[in-house]
Structure formats: structure tokens, C-alpha cells
Amino acid sequence: TRVTSLAAGGRHSLICVETTTSSISPLSPSLIPVTPIDDPAASTHFCTLAWGRGDDGQLGIGGIRNISIPEKVTVLDGKEVTRLACGWAHSSAVTSDWADQMRDVTQKKQSWLAPGDIDGLVAQVLGSL
Known part of the structure; x- marks a missing residue:
């Protein structure tokens, strides 16, 4: 188990954990009360977690x-x-499988970063970097 990415905002944090296992069932990283994604075809599993002020x-x-x-x-x-x-009131992630696209994982009460008619409470792919 290893941390692939970690970020801290105003009063919240996010972490991505990679777990490698030779069994079909992934192991849960210690001290994290969540089971990583189970993909029987792969031996590597990723799980992103968040906590703090929301x-x-x-x-x-x-x-x-x-x-x-x-x-x-x-x-x-x-x-x-x-x-x-x-940041103070937002979070974002760059994922390898989205070919250099960035996701806004924030689910806002207001559409501070979302343009026009995009629902600010739904995570959006923001586009290519």
C-alpha cells in the first residue's frame, strides 16, 4: 500500500491510496475504513478518500x-x-485514465467555478490541461 497523491485545503484533505495484491480481493489500507475498488483482472487498486470540512x-x-x-x-x-x-472551498484531481484532463470533485452549493448552465453540485470534467 502506498500514497500516490495527497492534498490539504482550508480545513479538508484528500488522499489517493494504491494497493497492490496478488489475490482477487484487494486489501484495505490500514487505518482507512474503506475497501479499495475491486478489479479481479488487475492486481493494483486505487481508492481516493476525503475528510474534514465539507x-x-x-x-x-x-x-x-x-x-x-x-x-x-x-x-x-x-x-x-x-x-x-x-483550496479553501474546492478540490480537484488529475487522473491518468482521463488523458490529462482535470476533474472538479467539489459538489458546491453555488456554481463558483461552474460556467453557465452546468450544475455545480455534480463533479465535472473540466477539460484538457
């Missing part, structure tokens, strides 16, 4: 709430996160 939806966990125990960021299920970034 008043503006910056955790990306499907709601506007604060949490003290890490929860899985489902929009990043099974995706290899190469970079994470957090």
Missing part, C-alpha cells in the same frame, strides 16, 4: 457535510489519481 461540498463525497472519518470519493472510483489539489 460545508461547500469540497469533499466530493455526495453531500454538504463535515466528516472526521475518511470517506470514498465515488466519482474517482478505481481511477489512478496522479495529482490532487485543494
Whole structure:
């Protein structure tokens, strides 16, 4: 098990953990109460977790709430996160399988970064870097 990316924002944090196993069932990283993505065809599994202040939806966990125990960021299920970034009220991730595209994992009450008619409560692919 190794950390592939880690970021801290105003009062929240995100981490991507890679677990390599020779068995079909992935091992859960110690101290993290979430099972990584199970892909029987692969021996490497990725799990992105978030915790802390979520008043503006910056955790990306499907709601506007604060949490003290890490929860899985489902929009990043099974995706290899190469970079994470957090600001005061937002989070974003660059994933290897999206060919250099960046995802805004923030689920905002307001569309601060979302243009026009895009729903600010749904994680969006922001485009190529």
C-alpha cells in the first residue's frame, strides 16, 4: 500500500491510496475504513478518500457535510489519481485514465467555478490541461 497523491485545503484533505495484491480481493489500507475498488483482472487498486470540512461540498463525497472519518470519493472510483489539489472551498484531481484532463470533485452549493448552465453540485470534467 502506498500514497500516490495527497492534498490539504482550508480545513479538508484528500488522499489517493494504491494497493497492490496478488489475490482477487484487494486489501484495505490500514487505518482507512474503506475497501479499495475491486478489479479481479488487475492486481493494483486505487481508492481516493476525503475528510474534514465539507460545508461547500469540497469533499466530493455526495453531500454538504463535515466528516472526521475518511470517506470514498465515488466519482474517482478505481481511477489512478496522479495529482490532487485543494483550496479553501474546492478540490480537484488529475487522473491518468482521463488523458490529462482535470476533474472538479467539489459538489458546491453555488456554481463558483461552474460556467453557465452546468450544475455545480455534480463533479465535472473540466477539460484538457
